Amino acid sequence: MYSNFISHIRKYVDxxxxxxxxxxxxxxxxxxxxxxxxxxxxxxxxxxxxxxKGCLRMYFIDDKLNEQITQFxxxxxxxxxxxxxxxxKPSPYFIETIEKSEILAFTASSFEAMLRELPxxxxxFRIVMQRAxxxxxxxxxxxxxxxxxxxxxxxxxSFPEFVQRVPQYMIASYLGLTPQYVSELRKKKL
Amino acid sequence: MYSNFISHIRKYVDxxxxxxxxxxxxxxxxxxxxxxxxxxxxxxxxxxxxxxKGCLRMYFIDDKLNEQITQFxxxxxxxxxxxxxxxxKPSPYFIETIEKSEILAFTASSFEAMLRELPxxxxxFRIVMQRAxxxxxxxxxxxxxxxxxxxxxxxxxSFPEFVQRVPQYMIASYLGLTPQYVSELRKKKL
DNA sequence: CTCATTTCTTAAACCAGCTTAATTTTTTTG
DNA sequence: CAAAAAAATTAAGCTGGTTTAAGAAATGAG
Numbered sequence: 303m304y305s306n307f308i309s310h311i312r313k314y315v316d317x318x319x320x321x322x323x324x325x326x327x328x329x330x331x332x333x334x335x336x337x338x339x340x341x342x343x344x345x346x347x348x349x350x351x352x353x354x355k356g357c358l359r360m361y362f363i364d365d366k367l368n369e370q371i372t373q374f375x376x377x378x379x380x381x382x383x384x385x386x387x388x389x390x391k392p393s394p395y396f397i398e399t400i401e402k403s404e405i406l407a408f409t410a411s412s413f414e415a416m417l418r419e420l421p422x423x424x425x426x427f428r429i430v431m432q433r434a435x436x437x438x439x440x441x442x443x444x445x446x447x448x449x450x451x452x453x454x455x456x457x458x459x460s461f462p463e464f465v466q467r468v469p470q471y472m473i474a475s476y477l478g479l480t481p482q483y484v485s486e487l488r489k490k491k492l
Numbered sequence: 493m494y495s496n497f498i499s500h501i502r503k504y505v506d507x508x509x510x511x512x513x514x515x516x517x518x519x520x521x522x523x524x525x526x527x528x529x530x531x532x533x534x535x536x537x538x539x540x541x542x543x544x545k546g547c548l549r550m551y552f553i554d555d556k557l558n559e560q561i562t563q564f565x566x567x568x569x570x571x572x573x574x575x576x577x578x579x580x581k582p583s584p585y586f587i588e589t590i591e592k593s594e595i596l597a598f599t600a601s602s603f604e605a606m607l608r609e610l611p612x613x614x615x616x617f618r619i620v621m622q623r624a625x626x627x628x629x630x631x632x633x634x635x636x637x638x639x640x641x642x643x644x645x646x647x648x649x650s651f652p653e654f655v656q657r658v659p660q661y662m663i664a665s666y667l668g669l670t671p672q673y674v675s676e677l678r679k680k681k682l
Numbered sequence: 683c684t685c686a687t688t689t690c691t692t693a694a695a696c697c698a699g700c701t702t703a704a705t706t707t708t709t710t711t712g
Numbered sequence: 713c714a715a716a717a718a719a720a721t722t723a724a725g726c727t728g729g730t731t732t733a734a735g736a737a738a739t740g741a742g
Contacts, residue, residue, distance in 0.1 A: 362633065370636045372629070384626035394633070417615070424614045425607070431621035436574035438628040439562070443552065443584070445635070446560045446668060450699065471719065478636060483699060485721050640729065661689065673729060675691050 304331070306354050307406055310378045314429045315422045325423070328416035332405040340381075340405065341397040347386035349407035353379050356403025357467055361475070362394045369396075371475040374464065380430065400468060450479055454487055494521070496544050497596055500568045504619045505612045515613070518606040522595040530571075530595065531587040537576035539597035543569050546593020547657055551665070552584045559586075561665040564654065570620065590658060640669055644677055 304326075311317055317325070330349070334340075334356070341347050343363065351358070353375045360373040360381060372395070375381040386393035387410060399405075408416065417424050444453060454477055458465050464473060474484040494516075501507055507515070520539070524530075524546070531537050533553065541548070543565045550563040550571060562585070565571040576583035577600060598606065607614050638646060644667055648655050654663060660678075661671040 362637075364637050372632055372636060384622055384629060388622065388626060417618075421611055421614070424611070424618050428614050428618035428621060431618060431625055432574055432578065434625045435621055435628070436578060438625070438632070439574060442562055442628070446562060447552075447554050469719065480700060481720070482701085482722085486699090486723095489721080659689065670730060671690070672692085672731085676729090679691080 304329075304354055304406060306378045307352055310352075311423075311426050315426045317420075317422055317426075321420055321422065325416065325420060328408060328412040328419075330407040330409065330412070332407055334399045334403045334405060336399055336402055338399050339396060340399075340407075341383065341393055341395060343394055343396055344392050346390055347383040347393045347395075347397075349409050350380060350382040350384075350387055350413060351375075351397070352406040353377055353381065354404040354406055356405070357400040358397055358403065358405075359400055359468075359472060359476075360395050360397050362396070369475065371472055374400075374468065374472075374476065376463065376467075380434075400472070450477070450483070451487055453477055454479060454484060455491075494519075494544055494596060496568045497542055500542075501613075501616050505616045507610075507612055507616075511610055511612065514609060515606065518598060518602040518609075520597040520599065520602070522597055524589045524593045524595060526589055526592055528589050529586060530589075530597075531573065531583060531585060533584055533586055534582050536580055537573040537583045537585075537587075539599050540570060540572040540574075540577055540603060541565075541587070542596040543567055543571065544594040544596055546595070547590040548587055548593065548595075549590055549658075549662065549666075550585050550587050552586070559665065561662055564590075564658065564662075564666065566653065566657075570624075590662070640667070640673070641677060643667055644669060644674060645681075 308317075308322060331354075332340075340349070340351055340358070341360075355377060358375040358381050359371050360375075360383070361369045361371040364370045373381065381397060383393040383395050383397075385391055386395075390410075417427070444456065448456060457473070457477060470484060470488075471481040474481045477484075498507075498512060501515075521544075522530075530539070530541055530548070531550075545567060548565040548571050549561050550565075550573070551559045551561040554560045563571065571587060573583040573585050573587075575581055576585075580600075607617070634643060634646065647663070647667060660674055664671045664674040667674075
């Protein structure tokens with residue numbers, strides 16, 4: 303049960319079977335169809351979400367009424383608007399399933415209670431968050447050094463699973479490109 | 493002693509005076525002049541650095557041999573190349589003082605040992621890292637929704653202390669602008 | 683207080699990537 | 713399986729921000 307979740311935790315900390323049982327008490331499992339929402343603009347991000355199976359996107363509506371995608375999450379990635387989650391502020395984001403998905407949610411209060419009962423999880427999340435910071439340092443570096451064309455080519459060769467599972471216009475949005483430009487780049491490459 | 497450091501920790505976790513004394517054993521304090529290096533390209537980022545006083549920048553050399561600044565750190569900010577620090581990989585970055593600075597360093601091994609002796613610090617760093625993720629989500633959103641002109645105006649009104657302390661061409665680099673364009677924007681605003 | 687270095691400004695030509703608009707292809711749904 | 717909706721393509725014209733090249737102003741080290 304929730305094997306992606308447990309194996310992800312055990313990659314970083316020791317967690318005996320007894321602790322796993324305790325941990326499960328704090329989780330809210332969700333089964334969602336395609337195009338269902340975990341968060342909508344104006345709401346507070348009540349939970350932090352682990353993708354056990356499926357795929358999520360986070361986006362906001364920009365001033366031209368486009369859906370601007372800022373993040374994806376595939377299996378064993380975490381998703382949340384952390385500012386909204388931590389400080390109880392209304393979020394500007396939508397979080398939506400791209401595919402039928404199985405999600406594990408910690409509400410803010412269950413998250414706190416779980417960390418108090420299972421201090422190893424404090425370590426797990428410290429490591430996960432530190433790796434997220436590292437990943438965003440790296441992505442940020444790419445935006446400084448690559449042209450948009452290079453950024454697209456780099457992304458699509460580095461993460462071919464996304465190109466398979468996610469519509470092209472969503473990848474364009476995430477990379478800050480117009481769908482027309484991506485189309486032009488693909489033509490060029492053939 | 494190290495009052496910025498201690499007050500920052502106590503903002504997020506309880507730490508009694510005895511624990512503070514234990515904590516100090518793991519710290520390496522550094523006094524640096526202007527333009528001294530904590531990290532150079534090709535080296536492994538040996539430590540995670542807390543700015544007790546002064547100012548740091550992180551940059552890499554891009555393909556046109558420009559210094560591309562990716563981060564600043566003022567008082568009570570942390571600075572590190574987290575990928576290099578965590579996975580012992582050579583870093584592409586330089587970390588350099590912009591002003592005379594007082595820095596507190598944890599080497600990777602002292603960091604680990606400290607976390608084992610003082611588990612409250614695991615919580616402190618979980619919170620600090622989670623807030624860093626939140627901050628990078630926000631900054632990232634700005635890059636999607638603002639033009640470069642808006643991004644500059646937003647930065648210089650949100651962080652006037654930087655405009656005071658940091659040369660204009662460094663701010664331009666950090667924001668991904670040419671110094672010429674920033675100069676043009678300033679002229680326009682007067 | 684002066685020289686060398688660093689930082690900032692001005693201006694013109696240029697281009698990567700966007701906008702607009704129309705058409706085609708693919709996917710979804712009843 | 714047919715109609716409607718969603719996604720992808722094509723192409724022409726345009727623009728925000730860069731590049732290049734000087735010169736002017738500010739700063740700091742001796």
